[in-house]
Amino acid sequence: MKSLSWRKRGFILAFLAPTLICFFVFYLYPIVTVFLTSFCKWDFSNITSPQFFGIKEMWTNYKYILQTYPFFWEGLRNSVIWSLLGLFLQIPIATIFALAFSRKMKGVKIARNIFIIPNMISTAAMGMIFLQLYSPLYGVVNPVIRIFKKDFTENILLLKGPAFWALTFAYIFFTGTTTLMILGNIMAVPEEVREAAMLDGASGFKQDLYITIPMIKGTLKMVSILAATSGFLLYNEVFFLTKGAAGTYSISYIIRELAITSPKTQFGRANTVAVIQILAGMLIILLVNFIYRERKQKKRYNEVGEGA
Amino acid sequence: MKKKIVSVLLVTAMCVGLVAGCGSKGSGSGSDSAKSGDNVLEFYHGYYQDESEWAAAQVMRDIYDDFAAQHADGEVTFKPIAVENRDEIISTKTAGGSFPDLVDCGTALSQAAVAQGLVYDLKPYIDENNLQDAVGINYTQNDVDGHIYTVHDQLESRGFWYNEAVLKAAGAATPDQWTTWDDFAAAMDKVRASGNGEYGYAAGQGSMYIMNAMLGATDEGKALLDGELTEDKINSDALAEAFKSVAAYDQANGSDHTTDDVGNLMDDFNKNGKAAVLFNGVWNASGISEDLTGDIKPAIFPGSVSVSSAGAGLAIAAGMSDAKTELALEFVKYMTSEEVQAKIFSGVQANPCNTTLDLNALASESGDANAVTLATACSQVNEAENVVPDITYVWGDDVKGAMINALMECAVSGTDIDARYGQLQKELLALIG
Structure with missing residues (x-):
């Protein structure tokens, strides 16, 4: 019996091994490396042998990034805003579209396909398309602005404030994948539940609010985490549209600047930003968990109960 | 039992494959193929x-x-x-x-x-x-x-290109009459005021070359281009003056003609004849459309300056x-x-890069109009009294990026150039730190 148990354990371990090895080699090891090297001098002068600053000086990179590096706070602020926009703008938009596409109406399939098509275009290509749209000479945005402001000739990608929103609009409405994930979950809501709700007098918007949305909360939570983190990690749009001009740096773009653009190949400092990025990413996940915490669900169900 | 053995073998093979796939980190220096001994x-x-x-x-x-x-x-x-x-x-x-x-x-x-x-x-x-x-x-x-x-077989040489017809139609002086950057600014003003629908130049990336050339025209500026950027250089009057002058030109030129990649607006100059000046390298000779060949000519920067980097x-x-x-x-x-x-x-x-070649003779032999234009451009650049290196190669890409962004932001009308320069100084000090 005992030997069988060992054999079983052996099988379990053997089948887990590839996953565990992948986890340690490709996930844990890089994270630990990023964390450790953030306390090291690691640049062009010692590219193959990062050097620990020592206990007294261990925060050197953090001091540089937080106190000296000129684009860090701007990048962090922008990335946090993009993350929140993902959460509070992108997800509601995707949910509304998913609810609309779940209706059994004529033409809904075509509308769904049309909605999805732009999501097949890479973010890089989309960046180039928006670069043309925003071109003050040939784009379509400036003529629209001129309807309201006759003499407007500026390049909106160079205006502080508008540039941030121009960059945001280049990605925020492309919610095809998220919409599909939500839609798939909506379709899985049992028809009997809807019918029961209809018999109780809940139809249309009420049914969506009190039946469908609470039942797909798990998926909404998951896509919220995805949207918030992808907003926080935004890179391509910054690279293709502004390269950080007019206050549009992002955390990911800063990492590139330090590690690749800088002739000093500042891997240590780049990893310091990466550590902050990882910690902020964890905070975002906590925030999403807080928003979708169980208490609210119970309250909603109670409201439904009262409504019924 | 057989199934279990096969399973164990498969899992072992997967693990071995995975570990082998990860490979081992090379040690020491030198080329890759040197290690393999081929x-x-x-x-x-x-x-x-x-x-x-x-x-x-x-x-x-x-x-x-x-x-x-x-x-x-x-x-x-x-x-x-x-x-x-x-x-x-x-x-x-x-x-x-x-x-x-x-x-x-x-x-x-x-x-x-x-x-x-x-x-x-x-x-x-x-x-x-x-x-x-x-x-x-x-x-x-x-x-x-x-x-x-490193040895580069071809040089990154830059003067600039101008459309003689556009300048003349606007009543502006042509580059052969420009002795200072003020002459350039006056000519651009005339082009904008002409109302012919043409504009001065593509600013942004191009503006960096104005600044580069402006620094190359004075001894103090040339000293700045000698070696990497330092705190003293960042706080120097020469750099401040060059930046602010270029920023003022760019603001007058307008942010609608500003781009971090001159390639975005190159057709305006080379094909559409809508811009008076293009800040691009000698290689632009091959991009000029046939109908504009007679109008577009190369020149070097005021003060007999060219920007040429190996x-x-x-x-x-x-x-x-x-x-x-x-x-x-x-x-x-x-x-x-x-x-x-x-x-x-x-x-x-x-x-x-070879200095022994007679480019004009080579161009004449070829009989190609583009080659003749290229030879003229190359000769001008090579024979300039002040040949200075490209800022990108002496100060680095991150510094160049920060400067281009600052210049582009200054192109927006109403931007406080002094304040933006102050911010740029702080950025540069941090970047060299």
Whole structure:
């Protein structure tokens, strides 16, 4: 019996091994490396042998990034805003579209396909398309602005404030994948539940609010985490549209600047930003968990109960 | 039982495959193929484009293939490899402590590669073989503390281009009459005021070259371009004056004609005749449309200044076998030889590094109008009283990026240029820290 148990354990371990090895080699090891090297001098002068600053000086990179590096706070602020926009703008938009596409109406399939098509275009290509749209000479945005402001000739990608929103609009409405994930979950809501709700007098918007949305909360939570983190990690749009001009740096773009653009190949400092990025990413996940915490669900169900 | 054995074997195979796939980290320095002990000299270059897309790429590939054919019977095989991502290859290998056997670097050579001793010093070879004239400006500009790690067979040379018809129609003076940058500004004002629908120039990336040339016109400015950016240079009056002057020109020119990549607005100048001036290199000669050939002319910056950099170019890995190193050095000699340099001029339409060539004679021989224009542009640049290096290569890409962003933001009307310059100073001080 005992030997069988060992054999079983052996099988379990053997089948887990590839996953565990992948986890340690490709996930844990890089994270630990990023964390450790953030306390090291690691640049062009010692590219193959990062050097620990020592206990007294261990925060050197953090001091540089937080106190000296000129684009860090701007990048962090922008990335946090993009993350929140993902959460509070992108997800509601995707949910509304998913609810609309779940209706059994004529033409809904075509509308769904049309909605999805732009999501097949890479973010890089989309960046180039928006670069043309925003071109003050040939784009379509400036003529629209001129309807309201006759003499407007500026390049909106160079205006502080508008540039941030121009960059945001280049990605925020492309919610095809998220919409599909939500839609798939909506379709899985049992028809009997809807019918029961209809018999109780809940139809249309009420049914969506009190039946469908609470039942797909798990998926909404998951896509919220995805949207918030992808907003926080935004890179391509910054690279293709502004390269950080007019206050549009992002955390990911800063990492590139330090590690690749800088002739000093500042891997240590780049990893310091990466550590902050990882910690902020964890905070975002906590925030999403807080928003979708169980208490609210119970309250909603109670409201439904009262409504019924 | 059989199933279990098969399962165990499969899992073991997966684990072994995975571990083997991860590979082991190389140690020590030198080239990759040196470790494998083969006799192939791998040469990475960036001329991957199809001939129909860019004919010059085929010319360069033919030059490389000729060299391979000439040494086909040798101990070492020369193998040119066209790639899109040569600089990524260099940085990835450098981060791992190795370097490609031979590579035509697209951007400035990584300081990390030099610091690790991964790159071969070409200076002794150049001196022993009297190749100073053949490598031209590489000999002085690419000298790093008495070592030369890269030789670029073609130079990144910039004056600028102007449309004579646009300037004349606006009643503006042409560049041959400009002695200072104020003359340039006055001409641009006239173009804007003409109401012909044309504009001055594509600012942004182009503005960097105005600033570069403006610094090159004075001794104080030239001193700033000598070596990396320092705190004193950032706080100097010369830099402040140059930046603020260019920013003022750009603001008058308008943010609608501002881009971080001059390629975005190049057609306005080369094909549509909508811009008066284009700040682009000598190679722009081949991009001018036929109907504008008579109007578009090259010039150098006011104060007889040109911006010319050897850039990066050919770099050889240190630590290869003698035979491979010898062939790589032979290749550098071949690429800077008069024969190949003439092909680079006429076929690639670039400014060759070899100073012994008579470009005007070569152009006349070819009978090609573009070649004649190119020769004029190259001669002007090469013979300028003040030939200064490109800011990108002396101060780095991050500094250049910060400066371009600052200049582009200043192009927006109403931007406080003094305040933006103050912010830029802080950014630059942090970047050099």
